[in-house]
Amino acid sequence: MSARNNGSGTPPRVWGWRAPDTRPAPNTGAGAQEPLSREDIERKFRGNVAYGGWSDARTDQFLKFAKTAFGGKLDLSQFRG
Numbered sequence: 001m002s003a004r005n006n007g008s009g010t011p012p013r014v015w016g017w018r019a020p021d022t023r024p025a026p027n028t029g030a031g032a033q034e035p036l037s038r039e040d041i042e043r044k045f046r047g048n049v050a051y052g053g054w055s056d057a058r059t060d061q062f063l064k065f066a067k068t069a070f071g072g073k074l075d076l077s078q079f080r081g
Helices: 038-051 056-066
Strands: none
Touching (some): 038 056
């Protein structure tokens, strides 16, 4: 099957061309001028890991670990899998 053939023997139809969207992204309240607070970062992290399937207990365990993570040898094995 080629790029010009969609498997049915009929070439795909092109309905028109649209210019790329060049509008700026909405302001997320982050960046060098408006850095996120620790609470904002934690809230975003909790949302992301909940979406990824982490339990609240695992999230709390990781956040507790993260506060001291760079004080010694870094071992992430308990958070894999």
